[in-house]
Amino acid sequence: LIVNAIKYTDEGNIWVRAFKSNATHWSVEVRDTGIGIAQEHLEYVFEPFRQTDESSGRQYGGVGLGLAIVQQLVKAMDGAVEVKSKLGQGSTFIVHLPLELTA
Structure with missing residues (x-):
């Protein structure tokens, strides 16, 4: 993330913070002021090999696996990933994980 x-x-800020979100979970938030994601693309942003559009893959590189891998790893730890984004304003990804991870 x-x-x-x-x-x-390219310009702007990136914030990363970890915090205890409630009595049973902790969270890691990654927020940026980057290019953002259009609302209509948020529904499939975690699908493997999917990118918001073809031009972003060419311009920024990658094949569309990063977020899919993040989601699978987080699910394997009984967690969840939340995304909020506005095109042209940036994105916020929050990973929620149980305080006590099971093996």
Whole structure:
């Protein structure tokens, strides 16, 4: 998530924070002021090999696996990934994980 924030933020800011979100979970938030994601693309942003459009793959590189891998790893730890984004304004990804991870 941090690599994506760096990749898609030519100018602006990137924030990373970890916090205890409630009694049973902790969260890691990665927020940027990069290019953002259009609302209509948010529904498939975690699908393997999907990119928001063909030009972003050519311009920024990658094959569309990064977010899919993040989601699978987080699910394997009984967590969830949340995304909020506005095109041209940036994105916020929040990973929620249980405080006690099971083996």
